[in-house]
Amino acid sequence: MFILEYQLRGKESQFRAIDESIKTVQFVRNKCLRYWEDQKGIGQKDIYKYVTALRKEFSFVKDLNSTACQQACERTWTAILKFYTNCKKQIPGKKGYPKYSKRTRSVEFKKSGWKLNRNTKRITFTDGKNIGELKLIGSRDLFYFQQWQIQRVRIIRRVNNYFVQLILKLDPRDITPQLEPTKQCVAIDVGLKYFYADSNGETVECPKYYRKSEKRLNKLNRRKSKKFKKGQKQSKNYIKARKKYAKRHLKISRQREEFAKEKALRLIQSNDLVAYEDLKVKNLVRNKKLAKSINDVAWSLLRKWIEYFGLKYGRLTIAVPPHYTTSDCPSCGKRVKKSLSTRTHICDCGIPVLDRDYAGSLNILKKATSGHGGSWSDEILDLNAWGDSTSILIGSNTCQSKSDR
Ligand SMILES: [Zn+2]
Structure with missing residues (x-):
């Protein structure tokens, strides 16, 4: 699987529509988990049927593309299966009981619900959530793969920006020039x-910036915790501090990734x-x-x-x-x-x-x-x-x- 990532550019209202879709994904995931907890011993088919029922019951679930709904439910099912396997294998320690998600950050479509225009580098989401057409920002060319090779399309929300990932099925060796043997x-x-x-x-x-940014990160984390008020509505300052912390976190994880990649x-x-x-x-x-x-x-x-x-x-x-x-x-x-x-x-x-x-x-x-x-x-x-x-x-x-x- 290959993943191509682009930043999304669009109107504020479109991003709110994305937020709405992500919220729905979280709703479906948590509903499925609750259903599994309530109805002991159900299988994957039962959960699929349940999602169909949810789509009938709630119009906002129906608005979300059906493959995205399915994907949300599959995520829950994978978590449940993982928990079952861990129990069966009797691995020591925590078995990873599936958790309710509070901060879902992505919505994933399969082969429908979106249209890619490779000429104008734009993607349009066509389901009832009305996200509409968004511009893709990124240097990667959209023409070096075939459209049918896109298996999935994922929208991700990160700190303050929105990204789209195209998940492609490619044989990497088709597109990469092979290296000469080095005999090493x-x-x-x-x-x-x-x-x-x-x-x-x-x-x-080890790169020196690890330690340095770790210190800075801890400082930001402490600042954030100081402003946290238990059981009350959080202040603007807390939200500001949380954003700063998240931004720094993102920066460090990118630095790490770059270092490892290189x-x-x-x-x-x-x-x-x-x-x-x-x-x-x-x-x-x-x-x-x-x-x-x-x-x-x-x-x-x-x-x-x-x-x-x-x-x-x-x-x-x-x-x-x-x-x-x-x-x-x-x-x-x-x-x-x-x-x-x-x-x-x-x-x-x-x-x-x-x-x-x-x-x-x-x-x-x-x-x-x-x-x-x-x-x-x-x-x-x-x-x-x-x-x-x-x-x-x-x-x-x-x-x-x-x-x-
Ligand atoms: Zn020896």
């Missing part, structure tokens, strides 16, 4: 001290294979000491972009199980236990003293390459052997089915 492999280890250390012995520092692209461009640990961010955060130093958000972003660019440019990306990658010796394989404060890897097999994260990345590379007979080079060059997806999760079913093929 790399593994990265998310560090405590660094953003990551790679198996070539290089490290990437690093991921560089890794993919200069290597045929990128290996990393299959870390569960949840496990990391549970360790409070670690959570502060590992920028878990940044790491999951980096992984997301590595996998994205890997697919886009036809490179292999491999997630290896994270067990013992920091303790094992990359040379002899002996388990050398380390505390969190131990910064180096020392082993009596004669391997020189290594930085802990560097040793970790060597182990990750070893795990990524040894599971497949030790020789990657031919397979790397023959990417077609891997089918559609070049993202591989070692030790999982995906990997099994790939090697069985």
Whole structure:
């Protein structure tokens, strides 16, 4: 799936109509959840029927495009299913009981309810909410895909602007020039001290602005909380403070995204294979000491972009199980236990003293390459052997089915 995003330009009344649509989406979602809670043991079909009934009962629900209604209901159903699966798997801790949404920010259409004019770069929403025609602001050309490839159209409200996302079904390799093989492999280890250390012995520092903007963010958050009045109507100053905080938040998340994107692209461009640990961010955060130093958000972003660019440019990306990658010796394989404060890897097999994260990345590379007979080079060059997806999760079913093929 590809997502193209454009800012929307239109009249104030049109944005109010968008707000109204988003409100309706929230109404449908919460109604569906309540229905599920009241009627124990209902299935997806029952919930669909319920939405049809809602459309008959409330005219403002009927005004919203039917696919958008359906989408709202599907969102709730996905949340319910996720909760069921978590219960079945008996995962420890919270099971993610579906919540009522208070701040829905988007409305999603499927194949109807909108019309795109690619010549004038305008989109028209045609349902009963009367959003009308809006101009798309953005540099991305609308002509490099076919209209039928648009699977979904999503309107999102963010702090003070409205955006539209076109969700396309494309084979990324159709539109991206393939890169020449580099015959290089790399593994990265998310560090405590660094953003990551790679198996070539290089490290990437955490960007300094993280700390700086974090401080500023906390300050804005405190300012916001001071103005909050429990159980009363909020003052103008509170709303102002909340907006400021939200704006800063958006800025930081964009900075993070840019940073991760840039690093991921560089890794993919200069290597045929990128290996990393299959870390569960949840496990990391549970360790409070670690959570502060590992920028878990940044790491999951980096992984997301590595996998994205890997697919886009036809490179292999491999997630290896994270067990013992920091303790094992990359040379002899002996388990050398380390505390969190131990910064180096020392082993009596004669391997020189290594930085802990560097040793970790060597182990990750070893795990990524040894599971497949030790020789990657031919397979790397023959990417077609891997089918559609070049993202591989070692030790999982995906990997099994790939090697069985
Ligand atoms: Zn050793």
